Structure formats: structure tokens, C-alpha cells
Amino acid sequence: MIDVSVNIQTVLAGVSIGLVVLYVIKRMRYRLPPGPWCLPLVGNYSVYSSFEIHRKMRELSKKYGPVISLSVGTQTWIILNNIDVVLEAMVKKKADFAGRPKFASGDLFSEGGKDIALSTYSPTWKFHRKIAGKALRHYLQGDLLEHMIQDNMNKFLDKMAQEKDPFCAKDYINLMIFHQLYTICFGEKRAVDDPEVKAYLQLDEELNDGLGTGVLEDVFPYFKDIYPTAKWKKLKSNVNESLTLLRTKFKQHVDTLEPGINRDFTDSLLIARQEAENEGDEAALEKLDDAHLIQTISDIFFAGVDTTRMTMDWFVYFMTKHPEIQSKCQEEIDRVVGSGIPSMKNRNNFDFLEACLFETMRLANVTGLGVPHMTICDSQVGGYDIPKGTTVMINHWALHHDPKYWKDHESFDPNRYLDENGKLKPAKPESWLPFSAGRRVCLGETVAKPEMLLMCANLLKRFEIRLPDGIKANPEYRMMGFGVELPSEYKIVVTERE
Numbered sequence: 001m002i003d004v005s006v007n008i009q010t011v012l013a014g015v016s017i018g019l020v021v022l023y024v025i026k027r028m029r030y031r032l033p034p035g036p037w038c039l040p041l042v043g044n045y046s047v048y049s050s051f052e053i054h055r056k057m058r059e060l061s062k063k064y065g066p067v068i069s070l071s072v073g074t075q076t077w078i079i080l081n082n083i084d085v086v087l088e089a090m091v092k093k094k095a096d097f098a099g100r101p102k103f104a105s106g107d108l109f110s111e112g113g114k115d116i117a118l119s120t121y122s123p124t125w126k127f128h129r130k131i132a133g134k135a136l137r138h139y140l141q142g143d144l145l146e147h148m149i150q151d152n153m154n155k156f157l158d159k160m161a162q163e164k165d166p167f168c169a170k171d172y173i174n175l176m177i178f179h180q181l182y183t184i185c186f187g188e189k190r191a192v193d194d195p196e197v198k199a200y201l202q203l204d205e206e207l208n209d210g211l212g213t214g215v216l217e218d219v220f221p222y223f224k225d226i227y228p229t230a231k232w233k234k235l236k237s238n239v240n241e242s243l244t245l246l247r248t249k250f251k252q253h254v255d256t257l258e259p260g261i262n263r264d265f266t267d268s269l270l271i272a273r274q275e276a277e278n279e280g281d282e283a284a285l286e287k288l289d290d291a292h293l294i295q296t297i298s299d300i301f302f303a304g305v306d307t308t309r310m311t312m313d314w315f316v317y318f319m320t321k322h323p324e325i326q327s328k329c330q331e332e333i334d335r336v337v338g339s340g341i342p343s344m345k346n347r348n349n350f351d352f353l354e355a356c357l358f359e360t361m362r363l364a365n366v367t368g369l370g371v372p373h374m375t376i377c378d379s380q381v382g383g384y385d386i387p388k389g390t391t392v393m394i395n396h397w398a399l400h401h402d403p404k405y406w407k408d409h410e411s412f413d414p415n416r417y418l419d420e421n422g423k424l425k426p427a428k429p430e431s432w433l434p435f436s437a438g439r440r441v442c443l444g445e446t447v448a449k450p451e452m453l454l455m456c457a458n459l460l461k462r463f464e465i466r467l468p469d470g471i472k473a474n475p476e477y478r479m480m481g482f483g484v485e486l487p488s489e490y491k492i493v494v495t496e497r498e
């Protein structure tokens with residue numbers, strides 16, 4: 001009779017030896033970056049499962065240098081921890097690092113990579129990024145953006161002015177940003193307490209909660225087919241709900257599009273499709289199917305809202321923590337705007353305010369380790385080999401706290417960005433990189449910067465913001481997930497300025 005247990009043991013031993021041999025061959029073939037020791041298969045669990053992965057990586061980089069290798073289950077991640085290696089990989093190496101790895105939750109969100117942010121480097125990605133970039137630039141023409149922001153903000157500032165008790169700034173900020181992105185994507189201006197916009201916000205919060213601590217299926221993808229976790233099932237239902245909402249809005253736009261009228265971002269995409277149709281450009285039309293266009297809208301909506309609302313929450317937090325800096329911003333706004341309303345034409349004169357926004361973005365780690373990159377060919381960084389198909393991440397937090405570039409890196413100091421005349425220096429400090437760099441640089445940077453600046457100006461022009469009497473700024477931050485930091489819950493009081 002065949003002894004089954006011996007056979008299983010033999011197979012397991014064979015597989016283990018095979019894995020070790022493969023590992024040794026790989027290590028001999030490539031000069032791979034160093035990293036902490038770990039158990040096979042489990043990898044560096046205490047590091048990759050930690051909310052504070054960015055801080056742990058910075059500690060590890062003191063021992064291993066700026067390029068660190070981390071074992072995550074059966075995968076290897078490379079984390080880049082200073083500006084030199086980030087620019088070498090993302091800019092000098094052109095497209096080598098511009099791919100995106102496939103992971104289960106990413107595939108779920110993007111319907112298998114049909115969006116821009118999560119799809120890998122390919123002609124289809126390039127094509128959609130170009131079309132989306134053109135559609136966004138539409139908002140930077142004339143006074144479209146500023147009118148949208150002013151209309152939208154006034155509704156919420158009026159509501160804030162009515163608050164009698166201390167309240168959470170973020171409740172208003174979240175709604176403001178959601179309404180703004182809603183108007184960019186779908187054209188309509190909605191009432192302050194519109195249930196549809198609230199439904200998007202609720203969904204976004206649930207998606208963030210679901211992804212905060214990560215899903216097991218991203219490390220061990222086969223779980224989702226064999227025994228999906230409750231978290232995975234919830235994520236799946238949230239993603240379906242979100243896509244249903246987006247598909248409904250998209251269909252309404254297809255049904256009501258009129259020649260020569262561009263109402264919003266969705267119309268811009270439909271117009272691009274119509275142009276391809278008129279030109280008989282079959283190759284373009286093939287890429288411009290409904291699923292890809294809906295995914296592009298989803299990217300603009302979700303990539304735009306979280307980053308912007310979290311940055312604005314930090315900005316208000318810093319303004320309450322540093323009342324003297326807030327007053328200096330208000331002096332500048334009053335001097336530049338007088339009795340008028342802050343507008344795009346004032347933008348170049350808000351030096352101090354913009355410096356405060358830049359400093360907020362340095363300290364607010366709203367993208368955590370950014371969106372993961374992947375090498376599309378064998379490449380090198382920092383003197384190490386990075387094989388094709390390796391996941392690579394940028395530790396933005398480490399760049400923004402590098403003592404080589406930032407004196408007193410924990411403190412909020414807008415003067416870092418100003419010259420001796422109080423004007424913004426022509427170039428920002430080298431290790432400032434909230435929007436990343438290279439082929440995958442944030443697509444929304446040109447909209448996000450003026451949008452946030454105008455919001456800050458409108459907010460501080462109207463209100464003096466402070467903490468309730470007797471309350472000190474809470475120096476703690478809270479982790480949203482995977483390196484993303486938010487200020488701990490705080491309440492504010494606002495007083496209308498004369």
C-alpha cells in the first residue's frame with residue numbers, strides 16, 4: 001500500500017527546497033536591496049500590517065539605507081525613503097517604474113484595471129490619462145473654478161456661521177469637497193443637505209474603513225475565491241454600490257448630451273468619444289467604451305475627494321494650533337482682496353497663505369505610501385537591482401521629515417518656502433513631493449492647488465477660527481490606515497470677522 005503521509009511530506013520537502021533554491025538563484029542573479037529578516041511566506045508581518053508602516057520604514061532606513069526590501073506574504077515590496085532614490089526611480093529611469101501591480105482590491109475597484117490610477121503603464125492608460133487631463137484643464141480656464149468654489153463654499157460658510165456650539169470642522173469640509181467634486185464631475189449644484197451627495201460621502205467613508213487595515217485577499221488573493229473574508233464581501237458590495245451610482249449618472253449624461261454644450265467632466269469625456277466617432281478613429285473608439293469612461297470618472301471623484309478633504313482638515317487644525325500664523329494669513333488676505341472676494345487673480349499675491357498650504361501638505365501625510373508602482377522591466381535604483389514586476393512604493397512621510405532637508409522637521413513653519421521679502425521662493429524645497437513625480441505624477445495637482453488655496457482664503461477671510469475656550473490643540477494624530485494620518489478629532493468655534 002502507498003504511504004500517503006510520506007508522499008505529502010516528500011512533496012512538501014521538495015517544494016520547500018525548490019523555493020529556497022529559487023530564492024538563492026534570484027539573490028545571486030540580482031543585487032537586491034536589503035531588508036529586515038522574516039519568516040518565509042508570512043514575511044515582515046509586524047511591519048506591513050502596521051498602520052504606522054511609514055514611520056517603521058523610516059526607522060529601518062537608518063539601518064538599511066534609503067532603498068528597503070520588505071517581504072509581504074509571497075511578494076516583495078521595495079520602499080523608497082529619500083528624495084534622491086525617488087527621483088532616480090520615478091524621473092531619471094523614465095517609465096521603468098511607471099507600472100502598477102495587480103492586487104485583489106485594486107482589481108475590484110477598477111474592474112480589472114480599466115481606470116487610470118490603478119491600471120498599469122500601457123498605451124490604453126496613456127490615452128485615458130491624456131483625455132482626463134484635457135477634461136480637467138477645462139476647469140482652469142477663465143473663472144469656472146473660482147465661481148464653482150465660491151458658490152459652493154458660501155452655502156457651507158453660512159451654515160458654519162449659524163453654529164452656536166463647538167463643532168467638527170471636518171463635517172463641513174467633507175461635504176464641501178464632495179459637493180465640489182460632484183459639480184466638477186456631474187455639473188449640478190446640489191443643496192447643502194442633498195441626500196445623493198451624502199450617500200457618496202457615506203460610501204467613501206465605508207470604503208476607507210474597509211481598506212484602512214488592508215484586506216487579507218490583497219496578500220493572499222486565492223482567499224477571495226475559496227473563503228472570502230467578511231471584510232472582502234463588504235468591500236465588494238460597497239464597490240458595486242459606488243459603480244451603480246456612477247453608471248446612473250453616466251447614463252443620464254449620455255441621454256441628455258447636446259451638441260456644442262459641455263456641462264462638466266463627464267460631458268468632456270463623451271465629447272472626446274464623439275470626436276473619435278466623427279473622425280472614424282476606430283482605435284480610439286475601442287478604448288472609449290462605457291466601462292473605461294466610468295472608471296475615469298470614479299478616479300477623479302475618489303482620488304480627488306479624500307486627499308483634498310484630509311489636507312483641508314489638517315489646514316484648519318494648524319490654523320487653530322497657531323493663531324498668530326492664522327492672523328498673518330488674514331492680514332495678507334485683507335491686504336490683497338480688500339472688501340472683495342478672494343479669486344484666482346489674487347493667487348500670485350497669497351504668498352504667505354500658499355506657504356501655509358505647502359507646509360500643511362508636507363506635514364499631512366494624506367496619501368500614506370502613495371499608490372504602489374511596479375517595474376515594467378529589470379531596472380536599478382540606489383545601486384540595487386529591481387527585477388521586472390516588483391512593487392515599489394514612495395515613503396512620502398520620510399521625504400517630508402528628512403532632517404537633511406527640513407530643520408526642526410516636526411514644526412509647522414511656512415517661512416521655509418519664502419524668501420527674505422516674504423515672497424514664495426521660485427522653487428520649492430527639494431524634498432517636498434506630496435503629488436509624487438514622473439510619469440505617474442498626480443493628475444489633479446493643477447486643480448487641487450488653486451482649489452485648496454481659494455478655499456483657505458475664503459474660509460479665513462470670513463472667519464476667525466479657534467479652539468473652544470480652555471481647550472489646547474491635541475498634538476496627537478490618528479491613523480486612517482496604511483500610513484495615512486489625520487489630526488485627532490477636534491472641535492472649533494468660528495467668529496465672523498468684520
Ligand code: HEM
Pocket residue numbers: 116117118129136299300301303304305307308311366367370371372434435436437439440441442443444445447448
Ligand atoms: C491634496 C490633494 C492631492 C494630493 C496630495 C494627491 C496626491 C497624489 C499622489 C501621491 C498620487 C500617486 C502618484 C504616484 O503614483 O506616484 C496621485 C495620483 C492621482 N491623483 Fe492625486 N492628489 C491630490 C488631489 C487630486 C485631485 C483633486 C484629483 C482629481 C481631480 C487627483 C487625481 C489623481 C489621479 C487620477 C491619480 C492617478 C494618476 C496615475 O496613476 O496616472 N488627485 N495623487
